[in-house]
Structures are given as structure tokens and as C-alpha cells.
Amino acid sequence: MNARSPTPHDALPCSIEAEQALLGAILLNPDALNYVQGFLEARHFSESLHRTIYQAALDIAASGRAPTLIALGAELSGLEMPANAPPLRAYLARLTAEAPNVINARDYGEMIVDAWARRELIGLAEATAAAARAPGVGRLRETLDDLDAGVIGLRNATATGDERDRSTLAGGLADVISDAEAQAAGDARPIPSTGFVDVDRAISGGYRPGRLYVVAGRPGCGKTVFMCASARRVARPRDDRPQFGVDIYSLEIDRRELSARMAANALAAGVSPLNYSNILAGKVDPEDIERLRAIERSFSRFALTVDATPQLAAEQIEARAKRTKQRLERQGKTLDVVFVDYLQIMKFGERYRGRRVDEIGEATASLKAMSKRLDVAVVLLSQLSREVDKRDDKRPQLSDLRDSGTIEQDADVVIVLYRPAYYDQRNPKVIDGTDSEAVAIAAARANDLEAILLKNRLGPPKTINLYCDVGRSFIDNGAKQW
Structure with missing residues (x-):
């Protein structure tokens, strides 16, 4: 019946x-x-x-x-x-x-949450049905986005602490041994490098799936430059490794600026580098246009997607990343790393309205859960508070994580960026040239960038020195002289 x-x-x-x-x-x-x-x-x-x-x-x-x-x-x-x-x-x-x-x-308590979730699911289904019936072309993708985000939000909200991903101790060790055997036989899929060898060594090889990496800094200290340099190196096809898929959620800058930054990054190590601002403004010579066309052709081979939609919530990011993963899998590829720029301008739900620390904590917990559900590495950019600027030593500390909440708790790795030139360029003694020693120091460290690992579940905390050229959106291993 x-x-x-x-x-x-x-x-x-x-x-x-x-x-x-x-x-x-x-x-x-x-x-x-x-x-x-x-x-x-x-x-x-x-x-x-x-x-x-x-x-x-x-x-x-x-x-x-x-x-x-x-x-x-x-x-x-x-x-x-x-x-x-x-x-x-x-x-x-x-x-x-x-x-x-x-x-x-x-x-x-679990019975109450279960009944609430079913009520919410009914409401979501009714809203989806109403949207599907509404006239108009081109709304299907938006409707599917809302449906996926709603389901993911419900899944997150109904996690009552039950034991997920259960295993016996022997079963867990068997998985570790299998991974080690595959590694020894050369059958294991390599993990994506961050693009910086010293950073890779410090965090056990690179961006591991199921982990949340937080890269934090003050405005202008190189967070987006780090993302562009790292994402391009992850996605760049190479003959000696599988191709890695990358999703970038740029909540602050649009896709044109991000593309200009990526192009400048690709040209930075060559004989005629270009500033990304000139590329974006079209202040380039005809021969530069041809070089940019060549970069465009190389980018077309990347398994890299840029989503510059502003104010996405964690659930919306997961829904879109899930579709990217499915699309790449149909092409025989994988989604390996998801970059989010940046935490504080994400969209937050009504659950903790006005309670900023709780909003931030819910977002980081959701992105951590997303890394495990989609089996990807999530690289989350985050702002640091102004407190760091008030100290004589401007090197950030964990306490400087803005609206920190559970950022430190949820992250597997926390990297804070310290770029001395950011402060030298604001030093009156350097600006007016009245202090020759300060000017000399500023010139000597103009391209210095310290990547400070304040939290590292995969190794000891340490400081890694990198080369940084902000104008060319370029970061490279160690000190480099041109």
C-alpha cells in the first residue's frame, strides 16, 4: 500500500x-x-x-x-x-x-533538534518549490545554490556531538599503514605544495585534505599576494605530478583584479615583470599584450575557478565548492584546495546576530567541517586586529587574530604574515629621508616577508623568510635579488 x-x-x-x-x-x-x-x-x-x-x-x-x-x-x-x-x-x-x-x-534534546530540523527542511523544500515554479530564465542555478546551502546549514546545525567517522583504533592504524605502503610504492597521490619549499617542510609537505589553514595579517601585509602566489603554483600543470584543482572565493576583490594579480605573479620571475596595477589599468605596451595573451593561454589549462561573489556564507561556499568538485570529477580531475579571501567579510546568519565572536566561530567551524566533508584543504585568509600596530615589535601574535573566537581552535595551521616594508613606508623618518640609518634599513628589507607559524599541528612553530614584491603580486622562497 x-x-x-x-x-x-x-x-x-x-x-x-x-x-x-x-x-x-x-x-x-x-x-x-x-x-x-x-x-x-x-x-x-x-x-x-x-x-x-x-x-x-x-x-x-x-x-x-x-x-x-x-x-x-x-x-x-x-x-x-x-x-x-x-x-x-x-x-x-x-x-x-x-x-x-x-x-x-x-x-x-536530540529529539527536539530532530523535530526542528525536519520543520526547517519542510520550509526549505517549500521555498525551493516556490522558486522553481516562479517564471523567469536563468534562476535555476541560484535556486540550486540556495537549496544546497540550506541543506548544508541544516547538517551543520544538527551536529549534536554524535560520533561521526567512527573507527576502531586498529582500523585507524590500518588506514595509516595503507597510506604508508602506497607512498613507498609510489602509488600515493601527492599532496599539493604551498609553492614555498620551507613552508612545505614545516607543515608536513603542503596542503593536506581535511585541514583548515589560516593565513592572517594586517591590511597591506600580503595576504592576497600570498593567496595568488600559492594558488597559481598549486594549480599550475606540471609533467611530474597530477594536476591539482583549486577554487578561489574572492569576497573582497573582483575577478579582473584577481586575474591581473595572477598574471603579474606569472610574469614576475621573468626578465620584464609588470605591476598588476598597470595590467589592470591597461598601461602596457603592445608586446606586453602578446605576453599576457600567452599567460591567458597557459591559465586556460589550469583547473582553477574564481568566484568573486561578495558576502558568501560558509554554507554557500561549500555548496559551490561541492559543484566544482563534481564538475572536475566528471573531467577526471580533483578539487584539492579551496581559498577564501577573507573571513571577516563573509556573510553570517541570524543565529548569532550581533555576537561577532560567535559568528566568526561558527564560520571557522563550518569551513573546517567542509574541508573534511569534501576532502579538500581550506586556506582561509583573516584580518589581524589593530593591537599589533600599537606594539614596538609589530610581529603578530595569536591574540591578534581579529574577533578570534574559535579561529585558533579550528585551524590546523595558523600562519601570520609580517612585512617590515608595510611599516617602513609609514615611518616619517623614512618618508622624508632625514634618518639615513632608517632609510638604509628600509631599503635592505624592502622585499622581506616573514611567514610565522604560530600554530602548527603538523610540526613545531617557526618563522620562515620569504621574498615578497607586492606590486608584482609575487612571493618566492627565501631572499631573492633581481
Whole structure:
């Protein structure tokens, strides 16, 4: 017998009994809150009164007090109850009297989240159906983007700490041994190099799949230059290795500027380098146009996609990267590294509106989860706070990560960039030339760039010296003289 198709009038999924049981357990024993507050939020409750009670319990606990019956009654004393409902204290007392064992609190919490997710999924399906019915050509891609992002967002939001990717210890070691055997036999797929040999050595070979790499710096210190130099070297086809696929999400600069930067980077090691600003402005000679055409032809062989859509959320980035991965796989290629420029201008959802640290933390956690789900390396650029500029030693520290939240926690590697010329160019003694020693020092380190590994799960922290020419969007290994 076929199941009945749902109608628009079917009730949305909810679990009022689970909501009441959980709230009763918290009132009976405030320790029950510890079982659920890591994943359960007030928005997950279907009943508005229950949302209010649970949020009050969270607020009381955050203040260091126990969310007891008396404390909650006092906290919500001004709450207006629905018509025909018993007084608040009577309702709380009833919940307490009917409360189950505190041990079941987590189970009730997961039931509440499950019902919320199904309600959200129904809403997403209805919105998708409405968008699909709407007239107009060219909206399919946008509709699919919204659908994929919504599903990914739900997957992230319903992660209640259950054990995913489970394995026995022996099973995990067997995977490690298999990888080692494949490496010894020459059958293992190499991992993408960062493009900088000393950085590769420090982080165990390059960009490993399933890991989050954060590259941070002050504005003008070389973050985007680092991304362009590294991304081009990752994607550049070579005969001695498989081709690596790269996705770039440039939330700040448009695709023309990024392409000009990449072209300048490709020309920088030659005899006639060009500044990317001149390329972008068209201030080039006819012979330079021919060289740029040759670069264009070489770029056409790259498995590299640039998405310059502003203000993408983490879920939207994952949805688009997933489609890139599928497209490359149909071509017999792989997606290996995803670059995001940069964290602080990503789009954030309503969940933590106004709580910047929590917004940033949710984004980094989502991008870390994306690296594992898509089996890619994610390289996330991030701003540093102004505090670094107030110190005599301008070399950044982990505490300088702007709106840090869980950046340090989620990242496998944190690289901060220190470019002395950024500060020399703002030093009045250098600008007016009154201090010959300062001028000489500035000239000697004009192309110095320090890549400082402040966190490194794959090796010890260290400082790596690189050569940097910002105008030519170029970074190379070690000190280089032209």
C-alpha cells in the first residue's frame, strides 16, 4: 500500500512531550542543562513558551546561578502567559512534578533538534518549490545554490556531538599503514605544495585534505599576494605530478583584479615583470599584450575557478565548492584546495546576530567541517586586529587574530604574515629621508616577508623568510635579488 502524500494542512513535526520532559528535568536537577547546552538552543523548541523558559535557564546558568524553579519563576515573573494557560509558576511546578530522570536529558534534546530540523527542511523544500515554479530564465542555478546551502546549514546545525567517522583504533592504524605502503610504492597521490619549499617542510609537505589553514595579517601585509602566489603554483600543470584543482572565493576583490594579480605573479620571475596595477589599468605596451595573451593561454589549462561573489556564507561556499568538485570529477580531475579571501567579510546568519565572536566561530567551524566533508584543504585568509600596530615589535601574535573566537581552535595551521616594508613606508623618518640609518634599513628589507607559524599541528612553530614584491603580486622562497 502506498503511503499517503502529505497535504499543506499536515501538522509540522514537533515533540511537545520531549520539550516538557527536558524542561522538567532541568528544573528538577539543573545539572541536566550540562547534557544539552552544547547543541540545543532556544530556537529549536516548537512552543514559544518553552523557548522562553529554556533561554531563561541558559541566561541564569551563564550568570553562574542554578536554573531552579524559584530562579526561573523570578526571572520570568513579568511573562504574560497565553490565554487559558495556568499561571507560570503552576506550569513550572507541573513540569517539575512530571520530570523524568536527568540521564535521559540528552535524548530529549536530540529529539527536539530532530523535530526542528525536519520543520526547517519542510520550509526549505517549500521555498525551493516556490522558486522553481516562479517564471523567469536563468534562476535555476541560484535556486540550486540556495537549496544546497540550506541543506548544508541544516547538517551543520544538527551536529549534536554524535560520533561521526567512527573507527576502531586498529582500523585507524590500518588506514595509516595503507597510506604508508602506497607512498613507498609510489602509488600515493601527492599532496599539493604551498609553492614555498620551507613552508612545505614545516607543515608536513603542503596542503593536506581535511585541514583548515589560516593565513592572517594586517591590511597591506600580503595576504592576497600570498593567496595568488600559492594558488597559481598549486594549480599550475606540471609533467611530474597530477594536476591539482583549486577554487578561489574572492569576497573582497573582483575577478579582473584577481586575474591581473595572477598574471603579474606569472610574469614576475621573468626578465620584464609588470605591476598588476598597470595590467589592470591597461598601461602596457603592445608586446606586453602578446605576453599576457600567452599567460591567458597557459591559465586556460589550469583547473582553477574564481568566484568573486561578495558576502558568501560558509554554507554557500561549500555548496559551490561541492559543484566544482563534481564538475572536475566528471573531467577526471580533483578539487584539492579551496581559498577564501577573507573571513571577516563573509556573510553570517541570524543565529548569532550581533555576537561577532560567535559568528566568526561558527564560520571557522563550518569551513573546517567542509574541508573534511569534501576532502579538500581550506586556506582561509583573516584580518589581524589593530593591537599589533600599537606594539614596538609589530610581529603578530595569536591574540591578534581579529574577533578570534574559535579561529585558533579550528585551524590546523595558523600562519601570520609580517612585512617590515608595510611599516617602513609609514615611518616619517623614512618618508622624508632625514634618518639615513632608517632609510638604509628600509631599503635592505624592502622585499622581506616573514611567514610565522604560530600554530602548527603538523610540526613545531617557526618563522620562515620569504621574498615578497607586492606590486608584482609575487612571493618566492627565501631572499631573492633581481
